[in-house]
Amino acid sequence: MHGGFAATVLDSVTACAVHSMLEAGASYATVDLNVKMVKAIPKNTELMAEGKILHISKSIGVSExxxxxxxxxxLAHATATCVIRR
Known part of the structure; x- marks a missing residue:
């Protein structure tokens, strides 16, 4: 599978991890996404994607x-940094 698929999914799970820590009305945007392709992602197979918070502050969220x-x-791993607007 094309690496763009992994990047899209990983951007979603890392950003959603940050989003889950924000209060109503706060917004965020990904400013950095670092993706490592560990193994080829096969087509037509069940996959699991997971994101978690590494650090959250008033203005920055770091997740993986x-x-x-x-x-x-x-199959693939990423770290992301999101800017937070409160």
């Missing part, structure tokens, strides 16, 4: 995410 196969094999 991964894409794994159904058996738990790591």
């Amino acid at each position: 995410g991964n894409i794994k196969s159904a058996d738990g094999t790591l």
Whole structure:
């Protein structure tokens, strides 16, 4: 699968992790996304994507995410930085 697929999914899960920590009315935007393709992502297979917060402050959120196969094999990993507007 094309790396753009992984980048899109990882941008979504890392940004949503930041979003989940914000109060109503706050906004955010990804300013940096670093993606590492660990293994080829096969077509037509079940995948799991997960994001988690590494750091949150008044103006910055740092998160990481991964894409794994159904058996738990790591396929891609990313770190992201989001700017927060409160």
